[in-house]
Amino acid sequence: MNDNKELAAQMCVLGVGARDAARALREAPAETKNKALKAAAKAVRESAAAILAANSEDMARDAGLTPALLDRLMLDEKRVEAMAKGVEAVAELPDPVGRVLARWTRPNGLDISRVATPIGVIGIIYESRPNVTADAAALCLKSGNAVILRGGSESARSAAAILCALQAGLKAAGLPAEAIQLVRTTDRAAVGLMLTGLNGTIDLIIPRGGKSLVGRVQNEARVPVLAHLEGICHTYVHAAADPAKARAVVVNAKLRRTGICGATETLLLDAKCPRELAVQILEDLAAKGCEIRGDETIRALFPAAKPASEEDWHTEYLDAILSVKVVDGVEAAIRHIETYGSHHTEAIITEDAAAAERFLSALDSAIVLWNASTQFADGGEFGMGAEIGIGTGKLHARGPVGVEQLTTFKYVVRGSGQVRP
Amino acid sequence: MNDNKELAAQMCVLGVGARDAARALREAPAETKNKALKAAAKAVRESAAAILAANSEDMARDAGLTPALLDRLMLDEKRVEAMAKGVEAVAELPDPVGRVLARWTRPNGLDISRVATPIGVIGIIYESRPNVTADAAALCLKSGNAVILRGGSESARSAAAILCALQAGLKAAGLPAEAIQLVRTTDRAAVGLMLTGLNGTIDLIIPRGGKSLVGRVQNEARVPVLAHLEGICHTYVHAAADPAKARAVVVNAKLRRTGICGATETLLLDAKCPRELAVQILEDLAAKGCEIRGDETIRALFPAAKPASEEDWHTEYLDAILSVKVVDGVEAAIRHIETYGSHHTEAIITEDAAAAERFLSALDSAIVLWNASTQFADGGEFGMGAEIGIGTGKLHARGPVGVEQLTTFKYVVRGSGQVRP
Numbered sequence: 001m002n003d004n005k006e007l008a009a010q011m012c013v014l015g016v017g018a019r020d021a022a023r024a025l026r027e028a029p030a031e032t033k034n035k036a037l038k039a040a041a042k043a044v045r046e047s048a049a050a051i052l053a054a055n056s057e058d059m060a061r062d063a064g065l066t067p068a069l070l071d072r073l074m075l076d077e078k079r080v081e082a083m084a085k086g087v088e089a090v091a092e093l094p095d096p097v098g099r100v101l102a103r104w105t106r107p108n109g110l111d112i113s114r115v116a117t118p119i120g121v122i123g124i125i126y127e128s129r130p131n132v133t134a135d136a137a138a139l140c141l142k143s144g145n146a147v148i149l150r151g152g153s154e155s156a157r158s159a160a161a162i163l164c165a166l167q168a169g170l171k172a173a174g175l176p177a178e179a180i181q182l183v184r185t186t187d188r189a190a191v192g193l194m195l196t197g198l199n200g201t202i203d204l205i206i207p208r209g210g211k212s213l214v215g216r217v218q219n220e221a222r223v224p225v226l227a228h229l230e231g232i233c234h235t236y237v238h239a240a241a242d243p244a245k246a247r248a249v250v251v252n253a254k255l256r257r258t259g260i261c262g263a264t265e266t267l268l269l270d271a272k273c274p275r276e277l278a279v280q281i282l283e284d285l286a287a288k289g290c291e292i293r294g295d296e297t298i299r300a301l302f303p304a305a306k307p308a309s310e311e312d313w314h315t316e317y318l319d320a321i322l323s324v325k326v327v328d329g330v331e332a333a334i335r336h337i338e339t340y341g342s343h344h345t346e347a348i349i350t351e352d353a354a355a356a357e358r359f360l361s362a363l364d365s366a367i368v369l370w371n372a373s374t375q376f377a378d379g380g381e382f383g384m385g386a387e388i389g390i391g392t393g394k395l396h397a398r399g400p401v402g403v404e405q406l407t408t409f410k411y412v413v414r415g416s417g418q419v420r421p
Numbered sequence: 422m423n424d425n426k427e428l429a430a431q432m433c434v435l436g437v438g439a440r441d442a443a444r445a446l447r448e449a450p451a452e453t454k455n456k457a458l459k460a461a462a463k464a465v466r467e468s469a470a471a472i473l474a475a476n477s478e479d480m481a482r483d484a485g486l487t488p489a490l491l492d493r494l495m496l497d498e499k500r501v502e503a504m505a506k507g508v509e510a511v512a513e514l515p516d517p518v519g520r521v522l523a524r525w526t527r528p529n530g531l532d533i534s535r536v537a538t539p540i541g542v543i544g545i546i547y548e549s550r551p552n553v554t555a556d557a558a559a560l561c562l563k564s565g566n567a568v569i570l571r572g573g574s575e576s577a578r579s580a581a582a583i584l585c586a587l588q589a590g591l592k593a594a595g596l597p598a599e600a601i602q603l604v605r606t607t608d609r610a611a612v613g614l615m616l617t618g619l620n621g622t623i624d625l626i627i628p629r630g631g632k633s634l635v636g637r638v639q640n641e642a643r644v645p646v647l648a649h650l651e652g653i654c655h656t657y658v659h660a661a662a663d664p665a666k667a668r669a670v671v672v673n674a675k676l677r678r679t680g681i682c683g684a685t686e687t688l689l690l691d692a693k694c695p696r697e698l699a700v701q702i703l704e705d706l707a708a709k710g711c712e713i714r715g716d717e718t719i720r721a722l723f724p725a726a727k728p729a730s731e732e733d734w735h736t737e738y739l740d741a742i743l744s745v746k747v748v749d750g751v752e753a754a755i756r757h758i759e760t761y762g763s764h765h766t767e768a769i770i771t772e773d774a775a776a777a778e779r780f781l782s783a784l785d786s787a788i789v790l791w792n793a794s795t796q797f798a799d800g801g802e803f804g805m806g807a808e809i810g811i812g813t814g815k816l817h818a819r820g821p822v823g824v825e826q827l828t829t830f831k832y833v834v835r836g837s838g839q840v841r842p
Contacts, residue, residue, distance in 0.1 A: 023759070026785060106804055110793060117785065119815050203815045224645065224816045245838035252840035338444070360833050364447060364538065372531055372836030381841065382832070383527055394540050394624045394829045395645045396817040408815045411803070412781050415793030417666035419673035420802065 015198030017178035030095035037091035040169025054161035118144030130158035231261030231344035238350035239272035262377030436619030438599035451516035458512035461590025539565030551579035564827035652682030652765035659771035660693035683798030
């Protein structure tokens, strides 16, 4: 009970500090925020030894992590330099605050503008990657938001060392240290408190992590959540696909990187696709080490394929595994994606413009592509600069969430004494 | 238990029906939706007798309603005609779906568009005004969303009669009747089920009603909520205010209609305002029947004023009552509003452009005005057509929520075989 009270008090201090810092950030000029980001990048470089020492301690804790998780956790000089460069790249982005999103004049002379403003205080709950500490903080700072970061306990020492460098950047620019704060306790109850909004001080929660983390956040949160759920992405090779494009795009969409949310997880082959093209695509994939799980038609066509179960159509493998199904035309492809997809990213490969436009228009996914790899589902590839994730919800922001998506807006109305009749 | 199961089953049917209807609506051309709206307006007019008879039954139930609530509930021929006209006005609005919100080409040739799309299924929970049934349904239909309406039990018969007309409109245009559905049970557990999202079928909940309804929705909802909280709106008369504008705007902001969320609830008078202007403004208000609750300086200036308590600065009166405080300069005005306001709408009256711009920039309210009445906080006055309310949250939409704000977007990417390096 006392512990709970003490934790609640600590978290309350974080919330109030963040809210006050958010007021200062809201009005901070672009140059001040950029100065802080550049100084933070410099401090990250200068603190490389301390950050790596803290990271070694995290790595040595033997928390029973798998090799994959240890690799995510591990920092080296190259990764620290990449982190510093990432923060500098955010400084180079155009300022998202103060953009005039629309402006019009009413018949009564009122001049109305919709102007981009910061959201306020953002809580970010993430897992073990230490670089998220720097990336997420930089994006929030650039967009004028205060941030409360809650990383995984495995990376606690690394995150604290990185925070130290980020706060040095804030100090150099005369911005409050509370603009970027870290929940230092590893008590999981702290997450629960963040999800209640810390007495109205948190405006938005962004979970970055696996399905169970995002699920918990969506279930418990009493404040808005910008969630990135799984990416069960589809590539549909239409009857009128150009064979060379189809082969290149499918291999890239599945295998360029298998662990990202924009990787294709299910390939839909049109029943009218030339048999040779279908076999060629499956052979290309298998030759690069991809396991094929097919329906009966696919297994007849490509005997090395394992049988796909109903479960496979629902699965985000994040691995060199692909489920493959034969569908009878674009409507059947759309129906399959509507049934099994996660509204993330889907592609059609075809030279038939009408079929492509039908696919692009009918699907309700955050990103739909024609003749391009699903791996383009990325803020950088969209030209938005760094991103905090790919939103799969319907509200506020869908697709890549970059600095513009971390703003909201207000209406500024200039008049000359108008009253409403 | 059996009742609960039965209710859950009924609500599940509504949810699945709405989701399927949303798929049809998503692709419905503007002409089809407008045809349905015009036919619905016609059916409302033709059903006027049935709607009025149902409304008489609602009025006769003697549910212990206050005269104000009975007036909200009451329909007459004029109000039915206004409802039909409102639906027709929504038909006349430009179609918000399919708007290309942005379009750019990447160096690799990818052509990226951000295109407005419907949200999906919207749940609207409202109180006794029967016209909300038609207004909200029309706005949802126009924006390509299916809607599940849950009105107050007091207006159940009126709402059912109005629904009948709206569904006749859908039928005339060949759209599914499930595009507009009404929760017919008066069991309050139905609201709880809607707030869970009905097995993932509801994408957004919009509460329309008082503080306790909105509070319950925000607390229990497991799906995104677009809430309109209270409007504790401020008008600040700066030292450099034009006296004639100040007098006209303050009276209008407070008294044009006292029951709307954009009505000014607190007047801030600058300490450097001419004494005669301050007194004149208070006399204008008092002469029109407004009760003044002032701080000590105001009471010295205007002895008829009652003393304002701390509670008054937090209060949305929705009545002919105004709290009045003297503040020392624009920064003090901003601090007062940040402390007591609800981030809805605030106005400054001044001829000093620098003071005005400081006020407009510093405040984090959905709408900030210079030399205009806070009563302009309205979708119609903004030129958006009808609105479903004024959003006071930070995410997705702030300020007037019209048909454009009831859409989301997706990215449509057109390529020529691009793969990600």
